[in-house]
Amino acid sequence: MSADSDPNQQNLDADEFEQALSEVERSLEALKERYAQVQRDQQRQAQLQHRREQIRQSPRQIRNQPALKAELRQIKEQLETIELNLESRLFSWSAFKEPFWQAVRFGGLGIVIGWLLKSCAG
Structure with a gap:
């Protein structure tokens, strides 16, 4: 009798295939989630950069207000965090x-x- 006709071997092959298939599906879902996160981060990054430019182009008296300075610091921190997230998730060990x-x-x-x-x- 050959191994191809053994029902136990066929069940084992089917189980291995199903495990491999579910692993591929999990990887695909993780990739989709990562892609969506990258899209959101890039959109948020563009919004923050646009707001930063708006503040920088405002007149000096308005720009020097403490609230706008605090907002600029917050935007800078958020941009750094987003850039770090984008870079760290794209490159892995x-x-x-x-x-x-x-x-x-x-x-x-x-x-x-x-x-x-x-x-x-x-």
């Missing part, structure tokens, strides 16, 4: 893990080869 270890591996290999060549030549 998992995205750099493979290239990082390849650079370490091949860089280390290059150093070892360099030492070997230097010792043979010198």
